[in-house]
Amino acid sequence: xxxxxxxxxLPNFLHEEGVDLLKSMPSCLSNVVxxxxxxxxxxxxxxxxxxxxxxxxxxxxxxxxxxxxxxxHTESKEQIRELLEPIRKGEVWGVLSDxxxxxxxxxxxxxxxxxxxxxxxxxxxxxxxxIILALLLSGFSAQSFSFxxxxxxxxxxxxxxxxxxxxxxxxxxxTQVFIEAxxxxxxxxxxxxxxxxxxxxxxxxxxxGGKDQKVIVKTVAALRKEKSQLNINKRPAVFLFSx
Amino acid sequence: xxxxxxxxxLPNFLHEEGVDLLKSMPSCLSNVVxxxxxxxxxxxxxxxxxxxxxxxxxxxxxxxxxxxxxxxHTESKEQIRELLEPIRKGEVWGVLSDxxxxxxxxxxxxxxxxxxxxxxxxxxxxxxxxIILALLLSGFSAQSFSFxxxxxxxxxxxxxxxxxxxxxxxxxxxTQVFIEAxxxxxxxxxxxxxxxxxxxxxxxxxxxGGKDQKVIVKTVAALRKEKSQLNINKRPAVFLFSx
Numbered sequence: 363x364x365x366x367x368x369x370x371x372l373p374n375f376l377h378e379e380g381v382d383l384l385k386s387m388p389s390c391l392s393n394v395v396x397x398x399x400x401x402x403x404x405x406x407x408x409x410x411x412x413x414x415x416x417x418x419x420x421x422x423x424x425x426x427x428x429x430x431x432x433x434x435h436t437e438s439k440e441q442i443r444e445l446l447e448p449i450r451k452g453e454v455w456g457v458l459s460d461x462x463x464x465x466x467x468x469x470x471x472x473x474x475x476x477x478x479x480x481x482x483x484x485x486x487x488x489x490x491x492x493i494i495l496a497l498l499l500s501g502f503s504a505q506s507f508s509f510x511x512x513x514x515x516x517x518x519x520x521x522x523x524x525x526x527x528x529x530x531x532x533x534x535x536x537t538q539v540f541i542e543a544x545x546x547x548x549x550x551x552x553x554x555x556x557x558x559x560x561x562x563x564x565x566x567x568x569x570x571g572g573k574d575q576k577v578i579v580k581t582v583a584a585l586r587k588e589k590s591q592l593n594i595n596k597r598p599a600v601f602l603f604s605x
Numbered sequence: 606x607x608x609x610x611x612x613x614x615l616p617n618f619l620h621e622e623g624v625d626l627l628k629s630m631p632s633c634l635s636n637v638v639x640x641x642x643x644x645x646x647x648x649x650x651x652x653x654x655x656x657x658x659x660x661x662x663x664x665x666x667x668x669x670x671x672x673x674x675x676x677x678h679t680e681s682k683e684q685i686r687e688l689l690e691p692i693r694k695g696e697v698w699g700v701l702s703d704x705x706x707x708x709x710x711x712x713x714x715x716x717x718x719x720x721x722x723x724x725x726x727x728x729x730x731x732x733x734x735x736i737i738l739a740l741l742l743s744g745f746s747a748q749s750f751s752f753x754x755x756x757x758x759x760x761x762x763x764x765x766x767x768x769x770x771x772x773x774x775x776x777x778x779x780t781q782v783f784i785e786a787x788x789x790x791x792x793x794x795x796x797x798x799x800x801x802x803x804x805x806x807x808x809x810x811x812x813x814g815g816k817d818q819k820v821i822v823k824t825v826a827a828l829r830k831e832k833s834q835l836n837i838n839k840r841p842a843v844f845l846f847s848x
Contacts, residue, residue, distance in 0.1 A: 371741055386730060390628035465747040475744030478822050486741050487629060488733045498614055498729050499720030504708040508751040587779050
């Protein structure tokens with residue numbers, strides 16, 4: 363093992379159309395990206411769009427820099443350990459998801475876990491992540507919160523899950539956070555509003571990091587009246603609720 | 606209400622001794638801090654140490670920039686609404702906690718909530734936060750996780766709480782995250798290791814952002830043997846566990 367090898371978790375842009383994409387990113391990002399020998403990424407397209415914004419190490423461009431995929435198809439521990447081979451040899455590789463931070467509701471953790479088990483060096487540079495931005499902008503308590511990723515697609519299962527989360531929220535007073543595939547936002551909000559009591563408060567953060575960023579914070583009672591005018595469907599969204 | 610007023614949540618340094626304090630911060634941070642008319646802060650000392658690193662707006666220095674406190678003693682809604690008075694008049698104020706991001710296990714959410722209710726503009730620039738750094742560096746799943754802030758100090762209550770979290774973890778497979786006052790780290794770890802089954806995995810991230818940053822990831826069985834050699838007491842720590 364060459365001790366100079368390193369895995370570096372990097373923030374990808376939240377939104378392609380973000381105004382001044384780099385201003386919210388860590389100030390050392392250009393230097394760090396310029397030191398990479400390769401990138402483990404969720405998708406080639408997402409990685410190359412990001413890498414295009416930087417000057418890479420001599421001889422490398424966003425077209426020819428080595429990329430290796432880590433996504434829902436990277437299943438076996440063997441495949442994951444294989445991704446670490448360049449690090450063992452002393453190379454510096456980035457990890458990129460398609461938006462925001464790797465690992466957070468995205469691939470990455472299994473790779474960090476494997477790197478930890480081999481005592482390989484792992485670094486993180488934090489940038490904006492939609493989950494945390496939504497939590498901070500909602501004004502809901504962030505002393506204690508629970509993030510559930512994607513909830514079940516099946517409607518009866520989703521209803522059951524919302525009832526569980528509602529009870530958890532009432533018992534623990536933890537802010538509840540989840541995400542949804544954009545085309546299901548309207549349907550999911552409808553079921554959420556049926557599942558919660560009128561006094562619960564819901565926040566919906568859409569297009570975070572984009573020019574149309576919007577954070578709606580209202581009681582369930584108010585949202586039941588206004589839900590048809592929210593215009594959230596097909597826009598990337600984070601949902602939160604609190605009581 | 607003057608629409609130019611704005612509340613901006615800013616990251617404070619995680620660690621005073623951090624090498625290259627600014628490199629992990631958003632690249633626009635100097636410009637943003639240079640535009641502030643005042644700062645709502647958790648403590649004067651924490652805010653002035655931060656502000657000292659920047660060039661402020663004409664006439665202002667880290668010694669004379671207006672500061673208003675927001676902490677555990679800011680209790681009434683009236684006090685919180687009062688903090689927004691300059692924003693209503695069109696001023697731009699920052700919000701700073703003593704380390705990391707406001708709101709996250711720190712004061713801030715009640716102020717954002719009040720600002721949202723008056724439709725005042727709120728922005729966030731993300732920097733490193735110890736909770737998220739610890740989660741990413743642990744390699745534990747971040748598809749779903751639960752952050753509990755500080756747990757009870759009372760030992761019987763803490764034991765009860767650990768048993769609840771253990772059951773939640775087994776049922777939901779959510780990564781569990783909490784923080785502790787540094788001088789209680791050893792005692793809390795001891796009780797945690799008694800409460801969990803040997804196969805659970807525990808991560809302890811200490812001194813994040815500092816030169817002695819360390820992330821320990823081991824099974825409960827291994828930690829029971831090695832706990833006396835961990836050297837975590839009196840160091841800022843984030844604890845995580847997973848099964």
